[in-house]
Amino acid sequence: MGIHSKDLLSIADLSAKDIHQILNTASAFKEVLKRPIRKVPTLRGKTVINFFVEASTRTRTSFELAAKYLSADVVNMSASSSSLVKGETLVDTAQTLQAMNPRVLIIRHSSVGAAHLMATSMQCSVINAGDGPREHPTQALLDLYTIREAKGSIQGLHVAIVGDVLHSRVARSNLLALQKMGAKVTLVGPKTLIPPHIEGSGVQVCHSLLEVVPTADIIMALRIQWERIKENLLPSIREYSENYSITPAVLKKAKKKALIMHPGPINRGVEIAPEIADGPRSLITHQVENGLVIRMALLFLLCGGRSGELAH
Amino acid sequence: MNLRIENGRIIDPANNIDKTGTLVIRNGKIAGIEKAKTARRAKGSFDATGMVICPGLVDMHVHLRDPGQEYKEDIESGSLAAVKGGFTTLACMPNTDPINDNPSVTEYMIKKTRRVGLIHLYPIAAISKGSQGKELTEFGVLKRAGAVAFSDDGQPTRAGLMRRALEYASQFDMPILDHCEERDLSRDGVMHEGEVSALLGLKGWPGEAESTIVYRNIQLAAMTQARIHMCHLSTSESVAQVRAGKRAGVRVTAEVAPHHLFLEDRALESFSTNLKVNPPLRSRPHIRSLRQGLKQDVIDAIATDHAPHADFEKQTVFESAPFGLLGLQTALPLGLQLCHEKVLTLKQLISKLTILPARILNIPHGTLTVGSRADVTIFAPSRVWQFRAEDIVSKSHNSPFIGREMRGEVIRTIHNGRVVYSV
Numbered sequence: 001m002g003i004h005s006k007d008l009l010s011i012a013d014l015s016a017k018d019i020h021q022i023l024n025t026a027s028a029f030k031e032v033l034k035r036p037i038r039k040v041p042t043l044r045g046k047t048v049i050n051f052f053v054e055a056s057t058r059t060r061t062s063f064e065l066a067a068k069y070l071s072a073d074v075v076n077m078s079a080s081s082s083s084l085v086k087g088e089t090l091v092d093t094a095q096t097l098q099a100m101n102p103r104v105l106i107i108r109h110s111s112v113g114a115a116h117l118m119a120t121s122m123q124c125s126v127i128n129a130g131d132g133p134r135e136h137p138t139q140a141l142l143d144l145y146t147i148r149e150a151k152g153s154i155q156g157l158h159v160a161i162v163g164d165v166l167h168s169r170v171a172r173s174n175l176l177a178l179q180k181m182g183a184k185v186t187l188v189g190p191k192t193l194i195p196p197h198i199e200g201s202g203v204q205v206c207h208s209l210l211e212v213v214p215t216a217d218i219i220m221a222l223r224i225q226w227e228r229i230k231e232n233l234l235p236s237i238r239e240y241s242e243n244y245s246i247t248p249a250v251l252k253k254a255k256k257k258a259l260i261m262h263p264g265p266i267n268r269g270v271e272i273a274p275e276i277a278d279g280p281r282s283l284i285t286h287q288v289e290n291g292l293v294i295r296m297a298l299l300f301l302l303c304g305g306r307s308g309e310l311a312h
Numbered sequence: 313m314n315l316r317i318e319n320g321r322i323i324d325p326a327n328n329i330d331k332t333g334t335l336v337i338r339n340g341k342i343a344g345i346e347k348a349k350t351a352r353r354a355k356g357s358f359d360a361t362g363m364v365i366c367p368g369l370v371d372m373h374v375h376l377r378d379p380g381q382e383y384k385e386d387i388e389s390g391s392l393a394a395v396k397g398g399f400t401t402l403a404c405m406p407n408t409d410p411i412n413d414n415p416s417v418t419e420y421m422i423k424k425t426r427r428v429g430l431i432h433l434y435p436i437a438a439i440s441k442g443s444q445g446k447e448l449t450e451f452g453v454l455k456r457a458g459a460v461a462f463s464d465d466g467q468p469t470r471a472g473l474m475r476r477a478l479e480y481a482s483q484f485d486m487p488i489l490d491h492c493e494e495r496d497l498s499r500d501g502v503m504h505e506g507e508v509s510a511l512l513g514l515k516g517w518p519g520e521a522e523s524t525i526v527y528r529n530i531q532l533a534a535m536t537q538a539r540i541h542m543c544h545l546s547t548s549e550s551v552a553q554v555r556a557g558k559r560a561g562v563r564v565t566a567e568v569a570p571h572h573l574f575l576e577d578r579a580l581e582s583f584s585t586n587l588k589v590n591p592p593l594r595s596r597p598h599i600r601s602l603r604q605g606l607k608q609d610v611i612d613a614i615a616t617d618h619a620p621h622a623d624f625e626k627q628t629v630f631e632s633a634p635f636g637l638l639g640l641q642t643a644l645p646l647g648l649q650l651c652h653e654k655v656l657t658l659k660q661l662i663s664k665l666t667i668l669p670a671r672i673l674n675i676p677h678g679t680l681t682v683g684s685r686a687d688v689t690i691f692a693p694s695r696v697w698q699f700r701a702e703d704i705v706s707k708s709h710n711s712p713f714i715g716r717e718m719r720g721e722v723i724r725t726i727h728n729g730r731v732v733y734s735v
Contacts (some may be wrong), residue, residue, distance in 0.1 A: 015679075089624075089627070089628060090628060090629060091627050091628065109629070110631070111629035111631050112513050112514050112583075112629070112630060112631060113512075113513060113583035113629055113630045113631075114629050116583045117583070117628070117629055132631075133513035134512055134513035135513075169513065172511060172513055176511075195503070195509070195510035195511075195513075195516075196505060196506075196510060196516065196518075197506045197507045197509075197510045197679055198507070198510040198511070200506075200507030200510065200511075201507070201510070211640065231499075303404055
């Protein structure tokens with residue numbers, strides 16, 4: 001599979017070349033967004049369905065705006081506004097939505113593989129906007145874009161992903177994407193929140209933040225998903241913060257040019273100190289901005305667009 | 313009704329027979345083996361040249377869903393799948409609705425099977441009432457009704473209850489069959505805990521959740537001097553524990569399911585819910601150990617854990633799909649694949665599909681001994697065919713082997729001297 005395939009379900013389906021193409025197309029859209037009229041007609045007359053079965057602010061808004069800037073007709077659906085609350089199965093929902101003949105379906109769902117199930121049940125393109133703890137490929141792409149923009153290149157960087165990796169689709173997509181682009185990835189967190197055997201994917205695992213920070217070029221904090229933390233995975237938030245929060249004291253040990261990322265939403269003072277999140281080394285708002293152009297690029301490429309079309 | 317199955321390779325591991333000859337059936341019983349000669353082509357004779365003639369296969373672990381879930385499978389469709397797969401004797405698990413924890417359910421199963429008239433069925437009754445893990449069922453009454461073993465299959469049996477069940481069953485000389493799962497370790501787990509689950513973000517069911525119970529069960533069987541049988545082993549450590557238990561003289565037996573010998577956890581990257589099974593598909597090192605255990609006879613029997621589920625139940629996200637897959641129609645060809653791969657000899661394979669499970673359940677099947685009931689399977693060991701969805705005669709279609717090229721095909725299945733399946 002490549003970007004010319006029907007769907008985007010996993011980073012694993014993309015080659016490094018595909019990823020470069022997406023990032024370069026996103027750069028072209030960044031120019032488009034500086035024009036006085038920010039719309040391009042690429043998806044005019046085409047329907048994009050934003051199907052968010054799980055709560056989301058930034059991803060849903062970002063996809064909606066991206067589709068609108070490409071002139072698509074956008075329909076937003078949430079779990080509570082769909083027939084899923086009436087007991088309709090996901091496969092039946094897929095068939096119903098397919099009958100409306102959309103060009104693209106964007107789905108977020110709390111179950112692993114939900115986007116795959118939709119993709120096999122529908123003829124339209126399906127974009128995975130998060131399937132449970134498994135993947136969130138557009139987040140990883142926007143993170144790559146943000147890192148490339150800030151550092152010039154991804155190759156050879158050391159990226160520390162810190163926190164609740166166990167429940168994090170952001171971490172899973174990023175560890176695949178970053179390694180594909182030549183970065184070294186270290187997962188940092190308490191042993192109970194790092195999936196056992198994850199080293200098989202090529203990453204390093206370390207349980208001491210202070211050991212990893214001095215060599216990291218990027219420190220990516222993850223949200224502690226306290227609502228999913230049960231069965232003694234963590235004794236308390238206080239104990240987590242004492243060991244793994246990105247604070248000014250921690251940052252003192254870091255490289256001078258080390259940068260901070262967080263996919264949001266942030267638990268201020270838990271996984272990251274507010275002054276760090278809002279500070280000069282934080283890329284957090286860039287991540288949100290870049291999410292829009294990445295999603296425009298993806299919709300554009302999945303619908304058969306070619307990078308040259310944007311050059312005028 | 314007399315039958316002559318001529319010039320086939322007759323393999324009867326129970327009697328240490330492996331020779332070319334003609335099997336003679338008279339009045340529904342095995343009458344004897346005659347030397348090979350030119351086929352007579354007379355009425356009631358079948359030319360089995362190039363084919364294997366063996367005892368009708370015995371599957372000691374199936375779910376027939378009858379009574380209660382007949383939309384998935386019933387005794388008739390399950391019987392059809394059995395004979396098409398070469399099986400003439402099944403032992404069915406008690407997780408029906410109602411649970412088989414009382415003689416009326418046991419008797420219903422047996423009567424309905426007789427009415428269908430294709431196979432012999434031996435119900436396995438529940439260890440505890442409602443398989444709730446609290447009170448023992450009436451083992452003696454259930455034995456009289458026709459039950460041959462006890463299991464709360466799928467529901468873990470806690471240590472205290474297991475001890476009492478073993479003690480109580482041993483006075484009837486009946487085995488306890490255990491699913492071996494420490495649910496406190498495997499809770500919510502849907503696949504093998506390993507590299508693949510780490511990346512897929514699916515909750516892991518670690519191998520240790522099985523092997524800790526295998527160890528516990530062996531200890532309890534030694535303590536009570538009772539017979540314990542481990543269902544569908546799936547890990548290296550479980551095989552090691554059973555090996556150690558057998559060496560120590562404990563009365564322990566074990567089975568393995570074909571899917572655990574052929575499919576690995578990496579296949580779940582497809583999210584195909586037909587690969588969702590309990591215990592889960594494991595990684596390659598475990599598969600190697602299971603094959604080794606089978607070869608060395610640490611694992612006695614091959615049993616399918618045939619578990620039909622309707623299409624609409626399986627057509628959902630992986631986490632929500634029920635556990636289980638079909639096994640009856642694919643077990644023999646997959647077993648023959650083990651012979652082609654030199655894991656097992658043909659005689660060894662047949663023993664694991666006939667006399668060994670029959671001995672564990674203490675039932676008079678799985679041999680071609682003169683005078684025994686004429687249950688016979690005839691198969692072409694090297695015939696290549698493709699397993700297609702249309703070939704499935706179960707009510708459900710949840711097989712991960714659809715589309716697979718198979719070597720070895722059942723040609724005829726004979727039950728009580730009557731041909732019940734012909735290709």
